[in-house]
Amino acid sequence: MARILVAEDDRDLRSLLACILEDAGHDVTEAGNGTEALEKIEITEPDLLLLDIIMPEFDGFEVMEKLKDIPVAEGMMPIIVLSALAPRKGEARAWKLGARHHIPKQFNPTRVELSVKVALRDAAEEDEKAGRMARDTRCSGPDRWAR
Numbered sequence: 001m002a003r004i005l006v007a008e009d010d011r012d013l014r015s016l017l018a019c020i021l022e023d024a025g026h027d028v029t030e031a032g033n034g035t036e037a038l039e040k041i042e043i044t045e046p047d048l049l050l051l052d053i054i055m056p057e058f059d060g061f062e063v064m065e066k067l068k069d070i071p072v073a074e075g076m077m078p079i080i081v082l083s084a085l086a087p088r089k090g091e092a093r094a095w096k097l098g099a100r101h102h103i104p105k106q107f108n109p110t111r112v113e114l115s116v117k118v119a120l121r122d123a124a125e126e127d128e129k130a131g132r133m134a135r136d137t138r139c140s141g142p143d144r145w146a147r
Contacts, residue, residue, distance in 0.1 A: 001025040002047040002120055007037035009055040017050060020109045034058025038066055046077055048120055053083040053090055064097035078119035
């Protein structure tokens with residue numbers, strides 16, 4: 001299925017999320033802080049990032065800001081924010097930085113699986129649409145048929 005990076009500083013919660021995602025057929029890599037998450041993004045080029053907001057070294061917001069400087073993250077893998085923060089406190093900022101979904105820390109496995117599935121589906125549809133638009137642009141214009 002998909003390569004997923006779980007960036008969460010709580011070891012037990014990180015392991016639980018990894019188990020949920022592995023049981024759903026995904027290949028999971030784990031990071032325990034923001035610095036490690038950025039390093040692993042460059043190495044593993046994940047299809048999706050499940051990102052805690054409150055972490056040591058770099059918090060989730062800083063990780064999302066720094067993704068702009070990482071060439072392999074240029075296409076921006078979907079980001080699902082995992083947070084104990086009240087949704088209104090961090091959700092708007094996370095959305096502006098590229099997050100697609102929010103999962104509160106009190107979650108159930110089904111919520112995690114469905115959020116991942118929807119985020120990956122949405123990303124695939126956006127990639128397909130972007131590909132169609134690029135093909136349409138390449139094949140249009142007044143010089144297209146001139147010989």
